[in-house]
Amino acid sequence: MSVVTVNVPLGDRSYDVRIGPGLLAASGSEIAPLLARPRVAVLTDRNVAKHHLQALQDGLAQAGIQTTSLELPPGESTKGWAGLERAVEWLLSEKIERRDVVVALGGGVIGDLAGFASAILRRGVRFVQIPTSLLAQVDSSVGGKTGINSPSGKNLIGAFHQPSLVLADTDVLETLTPRDFLAGYGEVVKYGLLGDPDFFSWLETNGPALAAGDPVLRTEAVRRSVQMKSDIVARDETEQGDRALLNLGHTFCHALEAATGYSDRLLHGEGVSIGCALAFETSARLGLCSQEDPSRVRVHLKTMGMRTDLADIPGDLPDSETLINLMGQDKKVVDGTLRFIMARGIGQAFVTSEVDLGVVRSVLEDALSRR
Ligand code: GLY
Numbered sequence: 001m002s003v004v005t006v007n008v009p010l011g012d013r014s015y016d017v018r019i020g021p022g023l024l025a026a027s028g029s030e031i032a033p034l035l036a037r038p039r040v041a042v043l044t045d046r047n048v049a050k051h052h053l054q055a056l057q058d059g060l061a062q063a064g065i066q067t068t069s070l071e072l073p074p075g076e077s078t079k080g081w082a083g084l085e086r087a088v089e090w091l092l093s094e095k096i097e098r099r100d101v102v103v104a105l106g107g108g109v110i111g112d113l114a115g116f117a118s119a120i121l122r123r124g125v126r127f128v129q130i131p132t133s134l135l136a137q138v139d140s141s142v143g144g145k146t147g148i149n150s151p152s153g154k155n156l157i158g159a160f161h162q163p164s165l166v167l168a169d170t171d172v173l174e175t176l177t178p179r180d181f182l183a184g185y186g187e188v189v190k191y192g193l194l195g196d197p198d199f200f201s202w203l204e205t206n207g208p209a210l211a212a213g214d215p216v217l218r219t220e221a222v223r224r225s226v227q228m229k230s231d232i233v234a235r236d237e238t239e240q241g242d243r244a245l246l247n248l249g250h251t252f253c254h255a256l257e258a259a260t261g262y263s264d265r266l267l268h269g270e271g272v273s274i275g276c277a278l279a280f281e282t283s284a285r286l287g288l289c290s291q292e293d294p295s296r297v298r299v300h301l302k303t304m305g306m307r308t309d310l311a312d313i314p315g316d317l318p319d320s321e322t323l324i325n326l327m328g329q330d331k332k333v334v335d336g337t338l339r340f341i342m343a344r345g346i347g348q349a350f351v352t353s354e355v356d357l358g359v360v361r362s363v364l365e366d367a368l369s370r371r
Pocket of ligand 1: 139140142143145243246247
């Protein structure tokens with residue numbers, strides 16, 4: 001099985017996303033063309049380092065590239081001011097210069113943090129994303145959104161800084177827990193739901209085998225997801241319009257994440273899965289799509305063993321009014337108006353501010369009553 005390439009066409013900031021098995025071992029020859037000198041700084045976390053750092057160092061060494069690495073604590077709390085200060089000061093102490101390359105080895109937390117550290121270090125150095133979670137491979141490593149969380153909210157501090165290369169090694173997905181894999185799959189399904197009904201049908205057919213570990217299907221799912229993200233980012237790099245489609249399910253998701261304290265009770269991708277089901281239910285109640293569409297979405301997510309409803313979140317949840325207020329904290333609020341991603345059918349999402357909050361409230365109240 002071979003490695004496939006998706007290009008993200010952004011003029012002089014264009015780059016390749018390489019997808020397939022064996023990319024950690026091949027990292028030396030993949031990264032060498034970017035380097036002015038044979039040395040890179042790797043930012044990672046302790047869990048990822050345990051599984052993959054040695055393989056990366058060996059791969060780089062094969063091309064004569066030396067590595068220096070910093071292992072940060074795993075978890076969302078690393079993605080804050082303190083983690084950023086640590087990363088940037090370490091890169092400075094390692095004398096990483098403007099022409100050098102930083103490597104982000106990890107999931108979304110490490111990718112976002114290392115990308116932002118690279119964006120501000122010496123006013124910007126290049127970086128390579130080596131995403132190790134499914135969620136990072138299909139979403140956060142591509143498109144140049146980098147940043148950290150603030151005490152005021154998630155991802156509120158950051159910059160657009162595109163990577164110079166993304167290496168999505170599908171072998172590393174084997175080290176994910178089933179829960180983490182399925183959380184990432186929530187973002188994969190999102191692509192079919194937002195813009196590609198054929199991809200959604202393909203997932204209905206192939207999802208179970210892909211989750212069971214079929215490497216060819218995994219590579220194809222990552223490729224199609226990244227291709228769709230690349231198309232959208234090329235149209236709208238800084239989210240003036242179409243890029244907001246990538247947030248299908250995320251308005252509900254962000255409210256649920258806030259309500260559960262960004263804890264292990266609900267992983268981001270699980271919130272996306274529930275959020276997509278609720279977004280389709282809202283779309284059907286608004287008469288935008290047929291009632292069969294939300295049923296079909298729920299059936300696929302359930303078949304995959306994913307969370308689809310508020311009843312699948314353990315512990316207490318606040319009432320519908322509080323959840324709607326939490327939606328109002330979302331970054332997608334413009335001039336105080338909530339923007340939703342709704343759908344006219346599977347693969348036909350669009351951005352709108354014209355959503356009757358009474359309908360959203362009834363969807364949430366019905367979902368809360370099923371708990
Ligand atoms: N994760 C959404 C985006 O990259 O725009």
